[in-house]
Amino acid sequence: MLFSAYLAAQRQRIxxxxxxxxxxETRKPATIHRAMRYSLxxxxxxxxxxxxxxxxxxxxxxxxxxxxALPLAxxxxxxxxxxxxxxxxxxxxxxxxxxxxxTCHKVFGEGLAVLAGDAxxxxxxxxxxxxxxxxxxxxxxxxxxxxxxSGSLKLIAGQVADLEGEGKAIDLAQLRFIHEGKTAALLxxxxxxxxxxxxxxxxxxxxxxxxxxxxxxxxxxxxxILDVTQTTEKLGKSAGKDVAAQKATYPALxxxxxxxxxxxxxxxxxxxxxxxLGARAEKLRALAEHLLQREN
Ligand code: GRG
Numbered sequence: 001m002l003f004s005a006y007l008a009a010q011r012q013r014i015x016x017x018x019x020x021x022x023x024x025e026t027r028k029p030a031t032i033h034r035a036m037r038y039s040l041x042x043x044x045x046x047x048x049x050x051x052x053x054x055x056x057x058x059x060x061x062x063x064x065x066x067x068x069a070l071p072l073a074x075x076x077x078x079x080x081x082x083x084x085x086x087x088x089x090x091x092x093x094x095x096x097x098x099x100x101x102x103t104c105h106k107v108f109g110e111g112l113a114v115l116a117g118d119a120x121x122x123x124x125x126x127x128x129x130x131x132x133x134x135x136x137x138x139x140x141x142x143x144x145x146x147x148x149x150s151g152s153l154k155l156i157a158g159q160v161a162d163l164e165g166e167g168k169a170i171d172l173a174q175l176r177f178i179h180e181g182k183t184a185a186l187l188x189x190x191x192x193x194x195x196x197x198x199x200x201x202x203x204x205x206x207x208x209x210x211x212x213x214x215x216x217x218x219x220x221x222x223x224x225i226l227d228v229t230q231t232t233e234k235l236g237k238s239a240g241k242d243v244a245a246q247k248a249t250y251p252a253l254x255x256x257x258x259x260x261x262x263x264x265x266x267x268x269x270x271x272x273x274x275x276x277l278g279a280r281a282e283k284l285r286a287l288a289e290h291l292l293q294r295e296n
Contacts, residue, residue: 184216
């Protein structure tokens with residue numbers, strides 16, 4: 001199967017699972033469910049985190065583990081979508097275009113957008129609480145993983161450092177701290193959830209954690225490059241935002257060529273981390289390459 005066909009098939013599978021996992025649009029109060037679904041099912045959503053989750057499950061446990069991982073894959077996509085909705089609010093990045101469409105608050109108003117984000121965040125925990133557990137990873141371990149990643153030491157830590165860094169000269173170490181929190185943490189949890197759904201052992205979990213950290217920062221370096229090299233139409237979100245907001249980025253600190261070299265170096269590190277998994281990690285390798293080459 002062509003890799004693009006694999007990605008399309010995984011997206012479809014995840015979209016169907018998300019549709020089953022979310023309250024219907026007509027469920028009262030309908031506005032909140034419409035707002036949640038509006039952002040979650042936007043055509044421009046790439047579903048990278050749930051796809052990584054399913055690919056990690058496949059690497060650790062084969063096809064059966066992929067179905068088992070679906071509820072956890074849906075949970076990470078709910079967390080991710082919540083973070084995008086809140087990040088776009090006027091109090092944060094103040095953006096009016098995301099995933100190829102007007103942002104949630106532009107369509108539903110700020111109050112409902114705050115609540116849609118809150119509801120998706122909460123729903124993610126409900127999905128994990130309802131998912132089956134595994135001998136090595138009980139429900140408590142799964143909930144703990146998601147809570148730490150979404151909390152003030154990871155996702156929110158990255159966002160706080162990002163907000164506080166605007167307009168200031170920050171160095172590479174501080175930039176890395178932002179992206180380890182904002183981007184790499186949830187990407188890593190996506191992979192770890194896939195491994196946990198296959199009841200993977202501690203060594204395999206560590207392998208995927210190392211892979212996720214390198215891949216997550218590489219993903220963000222590429223995101224920074226695309227912000228200055230691509231158009232808004234191509235990205236499905238406002239291009240050139242980082243320069244406008246006077247944000248420190250990898251191209252700003254390293255130059256475009258330096259940032260490209262850094263993305264390659266981190267992707268090579270991600271590949272090296274996968275070595276112990278051998279041929280089983282074929283999809284994960286292809287995903288790392290796909291992320292390095294992506295144009296949106
Ligand atoms: C807790 C409000 C709050 C924010 C946390 C995740 C985050 C910080 C902010 C979201 C905006 C942002 C620039 C995040 C960095 C990660 C990133 C590049 C997100 C975009 O991910 P894609 O390209 O998006 O996978 P799609 O729309 O395809 O899912």
